Amino acid sequence: MRIIISGKNIDITDGLRQAVEDKLSKLERYFTPETDIIVTLSIEKERQKIEVTIPVKGNIIRSEQVSNDMYVSIDLVEEVIERQLKKYKNKIIDQKQSAPSLQNFQKEYIEKEIEDDEDVKIIRTKRFGMKPMYPEDACVQMELLGHNFFVFQNAETEEVNVVYKRKGNTYGLIEPEF
Numbered sequence: 001m002r003i004i005i006s007g008k009n010i011d012i013t014d015g016l017r018q019a020v021e022d023k024l025s026k027l028e029r030y031f032t033p034e035t036d037i038i039v040t041l042s043i044e045k046e047r048q049k050i051e052v053t054i055p056v057k058g059n060i061i062r063s064e065q066v067s068n069d070m071y072v073s074i075d076l077v078e079e080v081i082e083r084q085l086k087k088y089k090n091k092i093i094d095q096k097q098s099a100p101s102l103q104n105f106q107k108e109y110i111e112k113e114i115e116d117d118e119d120v121k122i123i124r125t126k127r128f129g130m131k132p133m134y135p136e137d138a139c140v141q142m143e144l145l146g147h148n149f150f151v152f153q154n155a156e157t158e159e160v161n162v163v164y165k166r167k168g169n170t171y172g173l174i175e176p177e178f
Helices: 014-029 070-094 107-111 135-145
Strands: 002-009 037-045 047-056 059-067 150-156 160-166 170-174
Touching: 002 160, 014 037, 014 047, 014 070, 047 070, 059 070, 107 135, 135 160
Parallel strands: 002 037
Antiparallel strands: 037 047, 047 059, 150 160, 160 170
16 A cells, blocks of 8 residues: 655645554555555645545545644544445445456455445435526525535526535536436
8 A cells, every 4th residue: 555645735744744654554454555545635724634535446435634633634534434445345345346446455355244334324305396597596596595505407408407515615516417
């Protein structure tokens, strides 16, 4: 497992590098030595953020943690990735993924049974009428509702789209691709 560390608006000190390597080395039991773990540390105002991305064949395992202390963020990120791996391991195998898509994982990890205690459960279904509107109007409606996303029928394309809030008071638009 190779840990690649970079920084944005921060100098990567030996202490930070050691903390990241110590914490993420716990993931070695899941991944093969050829697996890259890409870590980006950054500071924006008072927010100290760590982003960890692990590309595996056909999937990306990713976690981002923010706190006012970089060492706290580092501690949190490893726990989240481990939880994601446990949660999705059985699903990866149940989907009868081909051997190449499992090649980044340790054989022992793949063969070990894990309790699937965190099934995805849909607990509520909503239905609502969609009147055609423009993306800008959908953003206004989203703000009025206090949500961070809004599903609507685009008046220009007549397709179902989603607008969502992004960091920095900006918005994103998701359009279907066929």
